[in-house]
Amino acid sequence: MARMKFLCDVDRCTECNACVTACKNENEVPWGINRRRVVVIDDGQPGEKSVSVACMHCTDAPCQAVCPVDCFYTTEDGLVLHDKDLCIGCGYCLYACPFGAPQFPKDDLFGERGKMDKCTFCAGGPEQDHSEEEFEKYGRNRLAEGKLPLCAEMCSSKALIAGDADIISNLYRDRITRRAGRPDYSQDQSTEQSSKQEPPWGWDTAYQKS
Amino acid sequence: MKLLSFVQYITVVLVFSLVSACSDDAGVTLHEAHVYKGNVDVHKESAQIREQRLQLRARQVFTDR
Numbered sequence: 001m002a003r004m005k006f007l008c009d010v011d012r013c014t015e016c017n018a019c020v021t022a023c024k025n026e027n028e029v030p031w032g033i034n035r036r037r038v039v040v041i042d043d044g045q046p047g048e049k050s051v052s053v054a055c056m057h058c059t060d061a062p063c064q065a066v067c068p069v070d071c072f073y074t075t076e077d078g079l080v081l082h083d084k085d086l087c088i089g090c091g092y093c094l095y096a097c098p099f100g101a102p103q104f105p106k107d108d109l110f111g112e113r114g115k116m117d118k119c120t121f122c123a124g125g126p127e128q129d130h131s132e133e134e135f136e137k138y139g140r141n142r143l144a145e146g147k148l149p150l151c152a153e154m155c156s157s158k159a160l161i162a163g164d165a166d167i168i169s170n171l172y173r174d175r176i177t178r179r180a181g182r183p184d185y186s187q188d189q190s191t192e193q194s195s196k197q198e199p200p201w202g203w204d205t206a207y208q209k210s
Numbered sequence: 211m212k213l214l215s216f217v218q219y220i221t222v223v224l225v226f227s228l229v230s231a232c233s234d235d236a237g238v239t240l241h242e243a244h245v246y247k248g249n250v251d252v253h254k255e256s257a258q259i260r261e262q263r264l265q266l267r268a269r270q271v272f273t274d275r
Contacts, residue, residue, distance in 0.1 A: 001256060071246070073251065077264075082248075085249065144255070146263040146264065163265070
C-alpha cells in the first residue's frame with residue numbers, strides 16, 4: 001500500500017510562499033492559522049536554505065502518541081488525520097510535534113484556544129466525502145477527487161513534491177543523480193569566505209565543470 | 211414552608227432545563243487508551259483504486275524539468 005509523503009527539495013525552494021497561499025485559499029484556513037510555512041535557514045547569509053514545512057504525516061506520529069483523547073487515526077495510505085469532534089484543544093500535540101504542525105485558532109472569546117487544525121494532505125477528515133461539514137472542519141478533500149495536495153501541485157519550481165513515497169523518492173533520486181554532486185567550488189575562489197560557500201545549484205551545468 | 215419548597219422545585223427544574231439546553235449533543239464518548247473512537251473516515255473509493263489514481267496524477271503533475 002502506498003504511503004503518502006511530502007518532500008521539499010531545499011535546493012529548488014525559492015521561498016515564494018505560494019504553497020502557503022495555495023493551502024490557505026484552497027482550504028479556507030482562518031486567519032492566524034498556517035497549515036504550511038516556509039522556514040528559512042541562515043536568512044540573508046550566503047547559502048541560505050528555504051524549506052516548506054507542514055504536517056509530515058509521520059509513520060510513528062508523536063502527536064498521535066501523546067493525544068490524551070486519542071483523536072488521531074492513520075489512514076490506509078499513511079495519512080495522520082484527526083477528529084475535531086473528539087479534540088479537546090489541550091495542545092499536547094503541539095509540544096510533541098517536531099515540525100510545529102498543529103495549529104490552534106484563537107478567535108473565540110478571551111483568546112480561548114480552539115480545536116487543533118493541521119494539514120490533512122488535502123484528504124479532508126472523518127466526515128462524508130465532499131460534505132459541507134468536512135469542508136468546514138478540515139478543508140478540501142482533493143484526494144477523493146484523484147488530485148494531490150494543491151501546495152505541491154502548484155509549486156512553480158517543483159521543489160515541493162507530494163504523493164506515493166516510492167514515486168517521490170525516485171524522482172528526488174533522479175534529480176540528485178542529474179546534479180552529480182557538488183563541484184569543487186573552493187578551487188575557483190580566492191577569498192577564504194567564498195571558499196566556505198556552497199556553489200549555487202546548477203553551477204556545473206552552467207559552467208560544464210566536473 | 212410548602213410554598214418555599216415548591217419554588218425550590220421549580221427553580222431546580224428550570225436550572226436543569228436551561229443547562230441541558232446548552233449542549234446540542236448529549237452523547238458522551240468514554241475514553242479508552244490508544245483506541246480511536248471518533249467518526250469513521252469512509253472513502254468513496256477503495257485504497258487501492260485511490261492509490262492508482264494518485265500515482266497517475268503524480269506522474270502527470272511532477273513531470274521533472
